[in-house]
Amino acid sequence: MIDAFHLARIQFGFTVAFHITFPAFSIGLASYLMVLEGLWLRTGRTVYLDLFRYWIKIFSIGFAMGVVSGLVMSYQFGTNWSQFSDKAGPVVGPVMAYEVLTAFFLEAGFLGVMLFGMERVGRKLHFFATCMVAAGTFMSAFWILSVNSWMQTPAGFGIGADGRMFPTDYWQIVFNPSVFVRVPHMVLASYLIVAFIVAGVAAWHLLRGRGTPAVRTMFSMAMWMAAIVTPLQIGMGDLHGLNTLEHQPMKVAAMEGNWDRSGTEGAPLILFGLPNMKTERTDYRIEIPHLSSLILTHSWNGQVPGLKEVPAADRPFAPAVFWTFRVMVGLGFLMFAVGLLSLVARWRQTLFSSRWLHRLVLVMSPAPIVAMLCGWMTTEIGRQPYTVYGVLRTADSVSPIALPGIATSLVVFVVVYFIVFGAGTLVMLRMMAKPPVAGQEGLDPGLPIRSAGIHPGLAGDVPQGSGGVSPLRGGATS
């Protein structure tokens, strides 16, 4: 049965899934660019500058796609979820306003300087701009995840007689119970996304015999990230699970495929199965005794919640939660394995020559994106049937827009997103297919370059701090 309500949900899910991929990439890549430029300034090794120039072009496209798809999100709350906006807006709206004020402007204000201004402001100020963009992406992640966490674990608010929420304590709203696990989990995810994409690009070039110093450097850096961050991320995921068990037990029950609250004998971990919402059981289950109790309560016989503890109307759609969770965890452990293998290869000094490792890394390079999207589906579908967990139902959040309006806009969204973001992604992949060039002239050798020595600004507009020699041109090739 498809009605306006379900189409509104599909539309939000579709637009947010497209959107989140780009900022997740930008958050990690902005930090990577900051590290690259910092290393270049510190060591003077041009290989870092080459890598910086290579990735900043890709960054600029990913960032633009994040901006425009994010603009859509900031209006979707009103167009499709106007009741949510009216009722919960007084609590979450101000937090989002802080995202705009502290993050979006910071990114946008310094992005121009970061992308185009190296020749105009000099190295130090340019590095400052890069740092500001990176800080902006990080702050943006914090605020929007704070909003999402509040919707998962609401705190610091009251409900008026008219059903509208009002804030009582912004400290509790912003630093609600799940923000401390969600923010690091997502930031680490975006680091992994970038680590595996950078590694995948390097592996592609290594496999084609283009093991230039720049390619080797980025492969090594990315593999260090994979080896260090994956175990951290698994630990963070465990903490996140414990937090969810405490605050959103039904989500955990759906993740585990548990229908009955376990007794004193401990709950098994259902590795695979098919939760059936009608018969209220999980079919075809393969289980490991006691493991669920052990993971969730860190004790052999700990109690684990079951979906039957709440009425059927209050349960999330368990099959989706159950399976997306397994895909995420499965990919997480595969990434962990890649990290370990890279350590072994490094120890045996075959990091740059081991073709099977490069093939494996290439195949695994989209894995963190898939894992992130699956993780988001787990947590968002697991929050259902609420928008604000336990407080406001999704059905009571929707806009009074009739079916044809939502259906038309959904079709346009799907068509436009696939065309625009498909084309953008294709361009990014094409750029990645070319190796970084050593000591290249200008920011982009593929484009017509202005006549040498002429700055785009007014006469006498000499860049400061670089002694009149622009670091991207003269400095890089000398």
Next chain:
Amino acid sequence: MSAETIATIWAGLIAFAVLAYVVLDGFDLGVGILFAAERGPQDRDTMVNSVAPVWDGNETWLVLGGGGLFGVFPLAYAVIMPALYPAILGMLFGLIFRGVAFELRFRAHSERGRRLWDVAFFGGSLVAALCQGLTLGGLLQGIRVVDRQYAGGWFDWLTPFTVLCGIAVVVGYTWLGACWLIWRTDGALQRRARRQATVLGWAMLGLIVAVSLWTPFLNPMFMTRWFGWPGILLTSPVPILVALVAGGFALSIRRKHHLTPFLCALAIFTLCFAGLGISFYPLMVPPDITIWQAAAPRASQMFVLVGAAVLIPLILCYSGFSYWVFRGKVQPGAHYH
């Protein structure tokens, strides 16, 4: 501060954000619309490069307008968005094409691909401008609200008046874009921009008169505000100033000034915006919802106001810095990319 005072301050801040958006992204979008008149690939590159380093920051004011409305006037946000649903979505789609075309037209592998992205850049700019005008018109003519929710169909906003507003905003943005190009380019491109700005300036003036004469008939409150006593004391300076600035604009074009036409265009936009403010106050969503009815609780508004008081001046500083870094004439072939 009382809740009423804070809500009034916020209404002013949101209005400021919207005005900042209108004039800043206005010239960006206008430059995009002027793509239709410029065929040469090099001139087009120069036009895009004149706005490439700043468009993203300009567009952020729109996010502040939307996000701010959500945070401090959630009822207005919850009513306006569904009521003007197709116009808002049209604007977003337009901005998507425009924003991505900025990056991708430089990366196109073939001449055909580049032309396609040029069409996307022009079309996206045009659609976004048109939809913003439609949104303005739809808001001016009023939104039917029952029980805190929009009560109407999804094309109720489409009337001759909203279409007129749509055209006015398209012409106005194109005019701003032409004035921007007079300032930031030189040579043949600048000469053409000057001719375009002259024609567009007169068209804009005509449209301002048309919209201004029509608006008082939409709502009796607008009528008494503009022509009743003592309202006329406040309202009469607006058209007089518009006429004076228009005269200054014509003079600056004749004398071939570089920056003055753009400043005059900014002044006209600000005056029109002030006129709209006079019509609206104290309404947030005509005909029924006032600023204070739409306002979030005092605690919500205060929480953001504290931050905004520090952050908005800071934002203005570093945004201004970014404009300063990229000052001066854009040289043909000067690729920032």
